[in-house]
Amino acid sequence: MIRALIVDDEQMAREEMQALLEATGEFDLLMPCANGFDAIKAINEQRPDVVFLDIEMPVINGFQVLSMVDEERMPHVVFVTAYDEFALKAFEEKTLDYLLKPVEPERLTLTLSKLKSMLHSGQTPHYDTPDLKRIPCSTGRRVKLVDVDKVECVFTDLSGVHLRTADSTLCTDLTLKVLEQRTPLVRCHKQYLVNLSSVDEVQLHDGGTATVLTRSGHDVPVSRRYLRQLKECLSF
Template sequence: MSITALVVDDEPIARHAIVRLLRDDPDIELLGECGDGASAVEAIRHRSPELVFLDIQMPAMSGMEVASTIGAERMPATVFVTAFEQYAVRAFEANAVDYLVKPFSRERFAATLRRVKSRLSAGAGAGRDASTQILQALQALRQRDEHIQRIPIRTDEHIRFIEVDDIVWIKASGNTVQIHLADGMHEMRETMSALVERLDPRHFARVHRSAIINVRRIKAIHPWFNGYHVVTMDSGQKLRMSRYQHDTFLRLVSARGGNTAE
């Protein structure tokens, strides 16, 4: 079995590491290497490799843009090479797409290459499925990138950036919002409706018209009167959930492993 491969990475050290490992494998025929997205598109279109090691974070044209430009039907089997944290990598895991996180070991590389060979030996149908999975993973990452990761807060003449992961809950206050952290509260001029659109819905939920919570900071959810529920955050704050937020409640319970009490 001979597999033609292309390596795409703007970092020479990372690119050469993959090239070196591929050259140790007698089943791989290395077609070349590219240091940017534009040359990668050209090489994929004209050299038709069966396998591409594709860096996601490249200037000018990212790995995601390379895959989108080629399209699902023509995109070869792809191993994404990324420095993303594990949170982002779950997008690939959910779609069964192969990936390598920098820095990777020889053993991790070998395991990835074994999976790729198995997929390619399964035939064209598996290749088409893989292409669909690649685009699904890319779409998941695009949606993640569209959501804010930090919020700028003006304090006197200074601007402080708050990581959204540090937010416990958010309270509406007219045309401003109060952002509550474990160690204090900050106010910013923005409406609740505008802010909720910018937050990742997998991690933030509007449990009341005047309250957004960070799902990952929930300690417990308790039933209350007349179909209401009370959410207890890890800071000790208790928030009433509107009885009209039934879908939100089900998602919160699922996120907490099905437990509604401490």
């Protein structure tokens, strides 16, 4: 069975796609998602084989979801859209396929054939994704989008990944690896990234480690492994 995740902000569209996929007898359907933020979390935690992903969604659209998922966890992606003008864009992003709403069973059969071929060959998906300009963070039942240039540092602990700005600390479902690869944030420690434009002072310690002090007073550790790289980035 193919583990599939449906992502669409419209309940009727989710239900229609679920009925189509169930009718094929080929899919093990995960709990569907109504927005891109929940989709990122579901992909990271449940590792679906394929995501049937709506493009036009509020806050985080389908293209942005792709840019927020670690390549190692990236499933195959089938865009589902009611808008023809997005079809070419879907192929430019090198997704597996796209389906136009309302989805016809015959067209879904072609997508399923292509998907099974890709899974059988063991070919892993790779998509050309843009750099991130904003990072989604959960604040209770809301999603706050934080501009990357407002982030002073990012760190991970047992409770998850956290962003620190000048006046707050927020949680995100994006991984450190994604943030390192798709933002200007620089790795300075196994568990930390730092925004170079927020660095106010670097305190060097014996043993080849250091501490960065940000403009708003946050302490960020620098391990011996990353100190040389940080010095080069700061030109000292």
